[in-house]
Amino acid sequence: MDLKPGPEYVSFREEVKSFLSENNQMSGKARNPARPNNEELEWQDKLIKNGYAARTIPQEYGGYGAKPDVLKSRIIAEEFTQAKIPLGMANQGISMFVPTLLELGTEEQKKLWIETTIKGEIIWCQGYSEPGSGSDLASLQTKGVDDGDDFIINGQKIWTSSAQFADMMFCLVRTEPDAPKHKGISYIIIDMKTPGIDVRPLMTMTGHAEFNEVFFTDVRVPKSNIVGNRGEGWMVANATLTHERGMLGDPNQASTRLEEIIDLMQNETMDGEKLIDNPVHLDRLMRLQARVMSMSYNSLRSLTASHKGLDAKMSKLIVKLNGCQLNHDLAGFAIDLLGELGTIYGKSNHDHDSGRWQWRYMFDLGLIIGGGTAQIQKNIISEIGLGMPREPKPMIEGKK
Amino acid sequence: MDLKPGPEYVSFREEVKSFLSENNQMSGKARNPARPNNEELEWQDKLIKNGYAARTIPQEYGGYGAKPDVLKSRIIAEEFTQAKIPLGMANQGISMFVPTLLELGTEEQKKLWIETTIKGEIIWCQGYSEPGSGSDLASLQTKGVDDGDDFIINGQKIWTSSAQFADMMFCLVRTEPDAPKHKGISYIIIDMKTPGIDVRPLMTMTGHAEFNEVFFTDVRVPKSNIVGNRGEGWMVANATLTHERGMLGDPNQASTRLEEIIDLMQNETMDGEKLIDNPVHLDRLMRLQARVMSMSYNSLRSLTASHKGLDAKMSKLIVKLNGCQLNHDLAGFAIDLLGELGTIYGKSNHDHDSGRWQWRYMFDLGLIIGGGTAQIQKNIISEIGLGMPREPKPMIEGKK
């Protein structure tokens, strides 16, 4: 147990700091949520060259080629955040597709896609969920019919963020209709410009379209676009699905929100009393602060484990369930603190940031549901974490 | 909607009041938890004669013979409680066995048992649960082997309160080993003095033995002791099981506890501040008070329904789940209010009633578990109340 950084990391942090001070013209620059503009592409390029993006991607594929070091990655994240300077891009292509390709792609696929992806020249979207296949993803129905050198794809995907501007999609398609559900799926790369692809924005409860639906009608894709072997797409996808779950429920977000809430309580008043002076509010704040702290320390713990190449086990399994709920509860608290003002959603001189809190409150509920619902998370925790049996298959189905 | 009582009930309340003032020598008399003594037997007799006990039991079986009127029963309960005068006896024989007999017993059985039971001359205990059959009661294994005019009973019962002093037991026994589990059970009357019955006190977490285990070794019981038909005991028992669940979670108990907690908060201090002046405690008190109120009003609602002979449906189904949890939470709050003093359990000049609260906190947890666990209650609410399907039978069992 030693929370003081070793000399190697002290000097690394210095490097990062000096790089940031040399580049403080980037400070406060917000990232374009859609396609990166030229300035961002140049910035990404510079970050890769200096090892602050695509850090562990081999140089032959355009990366920086450093060996993995979670502590250095954390230092980069911390310093960039503090300097309010945009970090390297983190889209689904970079965080999910590239790792998959590195693990299971052919040499040709790696050469073809990794460099352009990490540089931000090519944007990817993910085609996994379907309207009928959420928790039960493996039941997905989008079909790829074998037609010589191609597959002809028909079906529908949902929850595909950035599909509206993505160049490419990595997609799960049922290519072996007769195989058992987990063994009939292939992981296929699809060019979004292929005829027959229709992208429709998916409006959510927040009033925004954070996601899309993607419809496929006789979309022709060469078989060479399969990653891994035909019929093994489920296994290929799971390599990165676990990765995605790790990303949800990040405690740093909770810490930041807690700080924002404390500011709010120190600035807003009710009947002349600062909210921070209301003992009932304070008690609720302390309860939340304790949860935030415990989750931050928990992440230090699993961080150390992965740094040592150990399995963080339960301490990792609970992050999505606890983290998303905690973020949601924090937003709910902020709204309650603002009371009627907390319901303002839209342009108004009475908007004391409630719009942001309300968006978070709703979007986080989506995160509690998405990427493995809370119920699925509890199944995973009890089965993988506690060694309890899986739900027995029902003899008869549905209502008696 | 009219919470003012009708003239019939106003005058009835007067009758009760005057009866109580004529009998205020009984005021403050505690009921002997075990067998009634002579004074109690005489009192019970007087109550029956005046229609304040065994009110709706037909006169031919020693009752008062009034027609059912839940409002009058409530008035009796209210007035007796206020006058601190002991109500009519309410043991399992009176509350569960007698109603069963009235509904399904033979004329001979009624003549034989009802009068002696309601007068308190004969005390009954209930032999339903078994160590291996709690939630899944119908799987009970206590066997009754057919032997001419008798059954020979072997097995074990658990959770039998008052078995240590009861004269008789009404008991569920598997008499048809080859029938499906719900169809192989008979409801049998057993004399506790029969050779082969061994009663052992069952110590619980409270440190007291509120229940017993009862062991049967070759206990011979005449077949004429069956109530209802052979093999139909499950149906017979359920007539009263529902009745029992109605008794658990009574909101009047919660109201009384809330009053006690308010007294406590007005009398105890922390660092010189009355507990009632602590805003955080007050907020918690108000949350509990709202739950108590909603459950009291809910009971008025189902009371009216049963008075009209209607099915109270959901408003009745939730009483056990909510009521037991509420009582438990109230006890937990009282303990927290007393803090370290709240842990005192035993003779001490620092015992500010914490002994009573701790006993309730633990015993109520037992009630949450007993008489249909919270999980079973939720199954019932979702299936009977909301029309959701029953758990499908598993194809394979246990751990995969």
Place this chain on the structure above:
Amino acid sequence: MEFSLSEEQEILIDSVGKMLDSLCNIDNLRAQAAGDNNFRETVNKEFSNMGLRGLLIDETYGGSGLGVLEASLVSEQIGKFAAPALWVGNSVMAPISLGGEENKDLAEKWLPLIASGEATACVAFNEVVGKRNDIGLTIDEGKISGTSIFALDGEADPDIIITAVDNDVYLVDAKNEKVELSLLPTIDSTRAMTELIFHSCAAEKISGGKDLITKVIDAGRVVLAADLLGTSQDMLDKAVEYSLERKQFNRIIGSFQAVKHMCAEMAADIEPCRAMIWYASYAQNDIPEESHLVACHAKAHLSEVAHDLARVSTQVHGGMGFTDLLGLHYWFKRIGLTRQILGGPDLVRKEAALAQGF
């Protein structure tokens, strides 16, 4: 003693329910969210036609002379359909404000018009419930200045404004150019909220003082609580219905114990609230000594129960609950807003404690 609804009350529920059922659908809610007023106007015209607007107004003024209980039963239906009906302000708080004997002339002038639907009243009590930051009203020589936010039923070009300053209730001519009305953008497009800015605007005092303020707020809270009951009960019904249709793992999700227990817990929480609403509403007219306390508890308790229920029901709906496709979020957001108006739960519980001298 009879703690149940009368036949007349059941008929009232049924007729209002049928009327709203025929008018309300997701397309209308969407159009309204997009700024179209037709839906609101249709609903409120129908309320006039059915003579509902004067439900609480004395017969002598052309109303039905019914009580807060009936107002709550109607409110529950409004909540169930997330309907944009003028109700808690125009038809509950305003009539009660003007109903007292001491205000006969004001009553004679306005109540018949409100009952007939020819006039509507906007009610601005937010700042006597609690003043946020520097928002609030002052009165000087009969003229009101300042800002009041989250006023009720101000969206339909009201004729009068009922508001409270310090310890008195006032009536203001809403057409007076010394007062500006504007809609507040909130999460809930099914219930409009209005901001009022007074520039030393003339006001008539309504006698009744602090007691009247309390009485009006209590009624408003109970009727809002009834709205929460209707909205959340409907979210539970929708969750059960969805769980019996949606299949995953070759089973309807309603056959999974986790989903069943989520629904059972919602039912166990909401069911006693119905009796609580009945009692709290009945108490407003018939048990004066309890009316304030139960009103506070009804508003606070329903706010908590409905708030949790909205989240769980959405979870049972899974991804569909999060999208706009089913429109479930209109109910979710209506609960989110109603929870906070006329006092959020913390604030109201504090009042409940005060009411008992704690």
Place this chain on the structure above:
Amino acid sequence: MEFSLSEEQEILIDSVGKMLDSLCNIDNLRAQAAGDNNFRETVNKEFSNMGLRGLLIDETYGGSGLGVLEASLVSEQIGKFAAPALWVGNSVMAPISLGGEENKDLAEKWLPLIASGEATACVAFNEVVGKRNDIGLTIDEGKISGTSIFALDGEADPDIIITAVDNDVYLVDAKNEKVELSLLPTIDSTRAMTELIFHSCAAEKISGGKDLITKVIDAGRVVLAADLLGTSQDMLDKAVEYSLERKQFNRIIGSFQAVKHMCAEMAADIEPCRAMIWYASYAQNDIPEESHLVACHAKAHLSEVAHDLARVSTQVHGGMGFTDLLGLHYWFKRIGLTRQILGGPDLVRKEAALAQGF
């Protein structure tokens, strides 16, 4: 940066765990509950033999000179087995009270005896945490009068009493007839609680003042929180184990989603607490600027989590959990007591807020 336990720490856990595993069983807990002291004496003798009592005491005084983190790791094992070990008072709070340079002579006199197990210390800080009703201590010309309840580790005929009055810590000769010790009857028979009555009893002031009081209470709270972690983690493990054995409806109950999710929720709640205990304990020695706040949060948060977990674990055990047959209630009650001592969660959260100037 390394947020994990060292090999030495793992060995410490392992050896203490093995020792307690060999000594502890339900029969011993029952005998102890019935008033038999052998079990407690055996356990504490073994603690001396293993040199654990001086874990926090400087090597120069014959201790191991380890930190609060190690004390918490031991405490977690003690909690896991619900063992009657003298620990938080005698081996944590007392050594820290006497550890300061300014108290060299007292340290030289007592710490070697505590380290060797020849002397034991009872710690009475309850009233500086919070005074209930008229209970409390006063000091007049170096003599202490009054009552202190819920003193720690006073059951084994202690030699000294460390207590705090107003803003200072004091050492009292426990053999002085001016102080009476008696055991308090609590729900928890696995941890003895002592009442002390002082009749103008001579006391030596320990320098350090208010800061020392805070430092000692913080360490005590963290180590009690670690005890709660051990007790509740064990209750979760027992629940899972039982659910995999117990059958109902021809299935092990651990295959029912309701039971699985109860266990998953317990795991999700308790797991982050382990990291919290590590951090809070480490902070006591290495992050002084955070030590007070994290100590408050660790005690309050673990008290809440363990309290809920104790209830749910008992429910998973069904009727068996409610009986004495499995003895599960010894863990349940240990949590019930530990939650309340050195400050219940409400009180400690208030301190946490104060610590941040709120």
